[in-house]
Amino acid sequence: MRTKFGPKKRKELANDAIVKLFNEGYFDEWRLAREISEQITKNIPSRWGNFRPEAVRFAMLKTKLPFVTRNKHQRLEWRADEGNEGIGSNTNEQK
Secondary structure: OEEOOEEOOHHHHHHHHHHHHHHHOHHHOOEEHHHHHHHHHOOOOHHHOOOOHHHHHHHHHHHOOOEEEEEEOOEEEEEEOOOOOOOOOOEEOOO
């Protein structure tokens, strides 16, 4: 949890949490930003407050993991790309 010069930054902890959730299979189903932010918040110390759903999009893009997005009922949802041939860019799917 600590780096050479102190604790990791909040963004680094969020990215680590997303990678951990991805490896555990959390993104096998469609997830709302609110659900993802709740899971990320569990990995961030409480003194930093909650991870906002608005920040999920930027954290997901920064990880460079293969995610598929869709906009359903004016809400952005995320899921792991089924054809996960490695690290790739995010794609959009409108439904």
